[in-house]
Amino acid sequence: MKANISRLFHKKKKQVIDLWMNNQLQDVSLREDLISNDDLRAQSEELVEVLVNKLNDDNLSVVDSADFDDVYEVLGGISITRARQGFSPRETGVYIFSLKDALLQILQEEFKNDPVSLYESTMKVSRLIDSFGIVTFETFIKGREEVILRQTDEISEISTPVIRVWDGILALPIIGTLDSSRTQIVMENLLQEIVASGSSIAILDISGVPAVDSLVAQHLIKTVSATRLMGAECIISGIRPEIAQTVVHLGIDLSGIVTKSTLASALKYAFSMLMLEVRKKQVSSGNNSRVVNG
Secondary structure, eight states: OHHHHHHHHHHTHHHHHHHHHHHHHHOTTOOTTTSOHHHHHHHHHHHHHHHHHHOOTTTTTOTTOGGGHHHHHHHHHHHHHHHHHTOOHHHHHHHHHHHHHHHHHHHHHHSTTOHHHHHHHHHHHHHHHHHHHHHHHHHHHHHHHHHHHHHHHHHHHHTSOOEEEETTEEEEEEESOOOHHHHHHHHHHHHHHHHHHTOSEEEEEEEEOSOOOHHHHHHHHHHHHHHHHTTOEEEEEOOOHHHHHHHHHHTOOOTTSEEESSHHHHHHHHHHHTTOEEEEEEOTTSOEEEEEEO
């Protein structure tokens, strides 16, 4: 009977694909915005092709058979692709389990007059496809985790820009929570830009940091120390009243670091360090403009 099942699916391969495609197209959650019907059919045909070619009398009941390595490879590629395209876990599950519906429909038509054979073949095929489904979900989750990690890295890069505000002066506005991994990115970006620009002053603006605790303060101190090792002076701006109170209550010593309440005051202090002066100059048009004299 096992041989009949494998030969049956091979003989009716086109019918399996057609039934499977019909099942998918009838599902209301089908994401035509993420994949075209042509691509969906090509994807489905590839999986059915490798499955029916690997299925035989001996491995039908052995879900972990090495014969299915190629099947798992195709499933893995499909899962990773769907995770990157933005499919949900449910949509990915519907994809693989709708194949089971198609295969079981073929079995019902073939063994409708033989209840025993129908039951045995249905159980074997169900266990096999369920195993494929588990692997599909596991790979899909790994794919989603990779996407999330990549997006997290990209967001961290975007949220820690190093800005050249003046010749020799860099500013790095920090927005959001400052943890160990992000501190590493902040230091790397800042130190690289110090080398690239030859700047001697760096301003860390923490106006966008919601709260400062002992851990955040330690991260800031490490960043300041690393900056000084590169031969640049570091100024911390954006010290709000509540942050100042927290630092005092926690007993954190920032006495060796120049701190300012605003980015503007930090920039003014940086100008004075470079022997630059900002002053207003009256022009003939009557408008005021600001110039910087060295």
